[in-house]
Amino acid sequence: MPRRTPHFALDTVRTPRRFHGFLKTASVCVLITGLLSPFSPAVAAEARPAATAANDYCGGRCSDILPPGENGNATLAQILLNQAFGTQPGHAEDQLGPYADLAKGYPALTDDKVNAFFDDASFGVPADQVASTEKPAGRGDVTIVRDKKTGVPHITGTTRYGTEFGAGYAAAEDRLWLMDVFRHVGRGQLTSFAGGAPANQGLEQQFYRNAPYTEADLQAQIDNAVAGNGARGQQALADVNAYLAGVNAYIDASDSGRYFPGEYVLTGHKDAITNAGTIEHFKVTDLVALASVVGSLFGSGGGGEVNNALSLLAAQAKYGVEEGTRVWESFRERNDPEAVLTVHDGRSFPYATKPDSPQGEALPDAGSVTQEPLVYDRAGSAATSAAKSASTTAARTTLSSARRGMSNALVVSGEHTASGHPVAVFGPQTGYFAPQLLLLQEIQGPGISARGASFAGLSMYVELGRGQDYAWSATTSGQDIIDTYAVELCQDDHHYLYHGTCTAMDQVEQKDAWKPTVADGTAAGSYTMRVWRTEYGPVQYRATVGGKKVAYTTLRSSYLHEADSIIGFQMLNDPGFVKGPQDFQQAAQHINYTFNWFYADSRHTAYYNSGDNPVRASGVDAEFPVWARPAYEWRNWDPATNTAEYTPPSGHPNSIDQDYYISWNNKQAEDYTAAPWGEGSVHRGNLLEDRVKKLAASGGVTRAALTKAMADAALADLRAEDVLPKLLKVIDSAQVTDPATATAVNKLRAWVSAGARRTETSAGSKTYADADAIRILDAWWPLLVKAEFEPGLGSDLYTAFTGNLPVDEAPSAGHGPTGAHAGSSFQYGWWSYVDKDIRAVLGEPVRGPLAQKYCGGGSLTGCRDVLLGTLKQAAGMTAAQVYPGDDQCSAGDQWCADSITQRPLGGIKHYRISWQNRPTYQQVVEFTSHR
Template sequence: MRRRLGTLMAVGAIAAGTVVAVQGPAVAAPAVPAPPTDYCGTQCADILPPGQNGNATLAGILAHKTLGTRPAHSADQLGKYADLGDGYRGLTTDTIGQFFNDASFGVPDEAVESTEQPREDVTITRDKATGVPHIAGTTREGTEFGAGYAAAQDRLWLMDVLRHVGRGQLTPFAGGAEGNRELEQSFFATAPYTEEELQQQIDSAVAGSGDRGQQALADVTAYVEGINAYIAKSDSGRYFPGEYVLTGHKDAITNSGEIEPFKLTDLVVLAAVVGAQFGAGGGDEVQAAVAKLAIQEQYGLAEGEKVWQALRSENDPEHVNTLHDGQSFPYAQTPADPQGTAMPDAGSVVPQQLVFDPTGSAADGQQAPAVTPAGNATNPDGTPNLDAARGMFDDGVLPGDMLSGAHGMSNALAVSGEHTESGNPVAVWGPQTGYFAPQLLMLQELQGPGISARGASFAGLSFYVLLGRGQDYSWSATTSAQDITDTYALELCDPNGGTPTVESNAYLSGGQCVPMETVERKNAWKPTVADGTPEGSYTLRSFRTEYGPVTSRGTVGGAPVAYAALRSSYLHEVDSIIGFQQFNDPDVIKSAQDFQRAASDINYTFNWLYADADDTAYFNSGDNPVRDPAVDPSMPIRAHAGFDWQGWDPAGNKAQYTPFEQHPNSVNQDYYVSWNNGQAEDYASAGLERGAVHRGDLLDARVKGLIDSGTKVNRVNLTQAMAEAGLADLRTERVLPLLIRVLESSPVDDPKTAEALRLLKEWQADGGLRQQTEPGSKAYRHAEAIKIMDAWWPLLVDGSFTPSMGDAAFEAMTNVLQINQSPSGFQNDTPGEHLGQPHQGSAYQFGWWGYLHKDLRSLLGDEVRAPMGTPYCGSGDLGACRQVLAGSLNAAVDQPIAQVYPGDDTCEAGDQWCADALVHRALGGITQDEVSTQNRPTFQQVAEFPSRRPATR
């Protein structure tokens, strides 16, 4: 009877849509240490949709599935975030709070929602507006303990999922859905670490960083203790996340089962997950080599090299760089006569097999039949009706393409005080980490000895604020993706003296035939309530070499080789902790230069931006290896041939890295914009997307326009510049004017073409924005013009380039640079792309807009710096190109809207607005409503500091 009563208490509040929390006896609210002086006043704001609360009890999940309710603070930032797209034009200083949170330090008494002390030396205060934890410790250990405790309160399930993802063991934990398999495989292929290597990373980072390393170890130790304290308390109190019941780890009635405590190595795994997705660059050298070979096959060796280098866009003089004052930072450029290149033989490349010995659903791809959840949260006897959440994770607990589909995502705008209304710098910036429920990031404020910051941190890594603000400064980052990964070709051999093949698992090293090391994960799963995938199993096996994990195999000059990826941050994901520690320390960060030096201690590839009341600054971080100057980093390299990184020691993967001065850096440039565009002149990207047209143009043109017009910048118009760029169609703003010129180079007699041009011109004249007719309408102004452009772009690129390139070279190029990334995704199933909508927000990062822009300008006789290596559209004939454009435009007009927007699990085919909409992918039991597209950061700050600490002046 007692057990039954406890169960009824756990679900009894479902009808009202509330969440039961076990409360202890009433006690007086603990005293909260006063926050430090806030030098931002009321001029710092932030936002992170959908909401701070990312945990839901079983009762909360079942109530959501049956009644549509959500736990408190799980969705209260989504509306604010979404509304900016419609409301930015009328933004004023007084209305910023309608779209952003107040990011001031501390919580006024009248705004306190709750206060608790998980131990006597730390207090966690949550505000009524957002539920964000404001963690204040009287000791540093207590502060970190509180950070861990609050992280588990808000993201325990997500943190648990991610630590299993990073170990390649998601399926035994969350089920064998195809998405789970795809995700665990992609992360395991990138960082197949043993438990010993995870611990070695900790030991190495601590030993190599002196007192700061020791402090970091103490910080994360206390942080993990805080996580585990919450796990123990929520377990005994039975208010842990309900996903543990739905995936079979806990019993809803008896409470049997265990939530595994966290350990320090789990944080290394989480760091590896984040670093692999957001903080690395390079590694696609084999795919690039395949594309280059296809180009050479089409055009011949000499002409093909010319064509390839133009497509490579390595240092395009027309590309928008963050540093625009003429600074040059040479790095990773292709030499005139590359040496040591290991080009694969045509058609020989095969991906490295990762999955072995599949059984059951892993072998035959079985999925359980879809089950419609029951309509009631409780059974007739009052026990929880788990069927209400049946099939919740049938597609996987995380997106399967979370790593493979990652691209540069974040943006930043900063203007120096010389050009602002107040005379103080203004910044609008933040990372774009995708849209999930709950978010990968979480908000917090940390105040304690040596720590004073508010902002966002990745779940499970919130022992420091990773992006945010200090007492008198703000900082942020964008993904830079400079090349820190090289692919080496190792000659395969047979240890028994036989003839090697591409399947051989030994390679030549120092004249010896050395066996590859293997790391395995034997994963098995059974169906659960949340994931009905039939039971199955497989073994994940990584083949590792001195040069890193094997990614593919092939032949070079007929000899079998294994291609291995050597990444400078491999085995070193923990090293960046020192830089983040310093960002949070007010005694360290007293100037722009202090910030740059701290950023240089981060080995991930990021663009770091900073602002205080006087200065702005920029620094590009990452362990950039010092390469042999004869090597082409964009192509695979022969291993053991004298072309290794300088000073490279395979034991521990250490090498020489470029010094601070050789990383792009600047203080007080007139303005900075970064949207994953280039850093500076001569600083080569790992990819091909940084050409003459880039989405960074959308920011640069607007900020430069403000400054050039003499308009003084403030928080309002800089936010408006960001918001408008987030709605602009890059193709319409930058390429459509040239398309119109070509089409109108002769009279447009065809009525269909003329009408399409009229619609496109009207949309262009109105800003070329994807904007609703009115807030909440779920319909676009200029809807038909938007549909035409979405349908036209893949057709006109195909028609313009394929006749010259040929099908094989065109498809090979689309495999290294997709032609289109509109908000609604990849229409028309063009080569290398996929049907369906990604709903990811981040758009126009990559595409062939720069290629077509240069080609059409050459055709029209305009000046072109670094032109394409050969004419494409119409083979350089204006009339023939005009026919290509007109024909493809008419085909786009005729294309059914259901083909342009084919629909998915969220949208009906033909629903244009929904195809673009931002969908928060559910990472747990609580889902969110889709909102209108905005191409902007997920977490975002608006900051303008009017003063600084006296000691920093």
């Protein structure tokens, strides 16, 4: 089978031929280990007093975890040993086991057992747990202490510069290779850095199309962020420079000591024998390039207006304009009254609502839309030419799990807890990678006091974690900050009308050439990525509108502003700034990424939805392309700086001390309509809502109880828990006479009665309880959806709608938006459509129904026949047909098909773990006191 989930090229890193023989004898392995020291210079574990922790108000009730492990660097010797024997560098994998074990251990969880599955996140390191103490580059103003259990760096500085220098040094110790990879991804230069493997090409293309920045653009982002934020802006620049100095000091030390990451040898940047070659120092613009990748993955909701237009046109072609629009709106569910909400106190936060009379729409002529080509001048071997067709898949799946996977949060106010203090279990779902995109750290210094997770290369501040007496986390919110404009062409295909003047587009290109490496095995090759930019953003599509040739461009409010959010993170790390929920909300307001932010201290909880939400011109519908004309531009938009008028903080969904908060990338609040497709009556957010609401109503919530609720939802099959009972209700309207179908129905019913979870029979069994029922539903769902909706919609409209929203995202779905082995599941699918349609057929009340009944033509008997026919077909499918196998799993291996893989972004690989649908980095917190 072809690879379903392309990885970064080094997931298949090959041992150089000259080392094959070396690995045959242990003595030579020892020789290699001696030549290429697999560890940083040995630092004796000094006998140190326990950290005072006078500034820690958590009372030992803060915990966190981040698999697979803190150590994300490996020397060549360690990589070779890992590839040959599976051995792991220290602290590379030690958080993977506890993380995986929660899936079976959570039913018996108690508060005193939380740290069997999480790590103690208290400040400091007890004296008997100190593994090493380091003065980076011999500096006297900063100390890095690493603990024995996890190897997490605890950075303490006596000066602000020294503190940030230590943060940079520790980041390079733990993630230098990954940082280097992503600064090249952000510049569209990954293939020249790491080789021409299809996954590398797809990855850089994915980001370059959306952020085609020049070096001047990157520098301007820093300059603008500093200039616009006074003293905090100046401090941010000083922090960045100190951080970079620490990173570069480690590069120099590891180069001279020959303990740099071994991937530099495998990609031809360093010579293992002579040490020839260089590792380039980092500079300020590298960090902006890194930030553009993070912003693109996690913080830029919206877009898709062209695809929306295409499905609307398909609906209108089938039903006519009026009825087709009504059908389209019912499937869009842009403000569904049955959607689960994060802010559920009845307040309304109107944003991007549907205008009564849309103005300026520029819908394409049927059949005229083509995507703007990105790749030009391709040259290379057959292997690299084949990458052209593979690159789209690579771009979609390699890191899409991070973008699509998202995050969750469960927060309960003190009014409903056993202790009277708020309890939170929350974290980001950034995908599963080796090494992980995030790193853990504690930073203590002047104006900084925090522990938690940060993106590698952007860890001058903790981005998600805890302060002295508060903790915070985020989920991706996805509200629409991207609009599509139709720029009318003039003169030729690369000139357009801007405010009535024929204006040349700006051409930005990146020429990327590569040579063969031992990592990817490709021949030498090259290509050019070319993006045409306008004042309204980069060109994404070409079309005609009313016969006029246009280019469709995408403009996002965070374009050219990825660096701005540094101020908000600086504030979150500052104990002098954050002293309560209002301060937290003010800090979150300075973050222009589209995130849901959650907060808990010993007395309060809070929520704030961040992002620069542009104020659109009156009558503009954010769902569709509009003409690039002054009347339809963002209010007070300045194209020179890409700034505009934004909705005020009060217009963003926000709350303090609500009884509880849940978020799993669901709808934020009433009338907050600029959200992705699929936020209807059934959403994976319901899995949290149902459990947390019940806990809060009962009262006495503890850390263990809230963690158990999260873990139980993490194993639930959303389709089985929230939709299958209604399907069975239709089937039960008459007796099932076919024996095979009746057996399938009984298995499904028994699974629902048992809790509708996908869990092993016993820890490590790699076999599911209710395995047959799970197989049947996995096979049935896509057959059911197609048979239920395609006859009524017609194949063209059904296909168009599935382009807006995939039908299924089961754990084993290698074809879905996340790809296989990605963990995160059930975010995108047709569960709400099926739920609403089946309830309508049953005659049950439906708020916000679909425009018509689809299952079986709307009759109960006809719908039952559809369900039984597709169920019989599904029940007859073998495990090998349902789980066809891939590069990691044999056909028919159900557990393996679901399993989570830490996708290699370097030379080290880790074992697969059983599926669970939860954040990658996760905190469990309950503060016992406050300053």
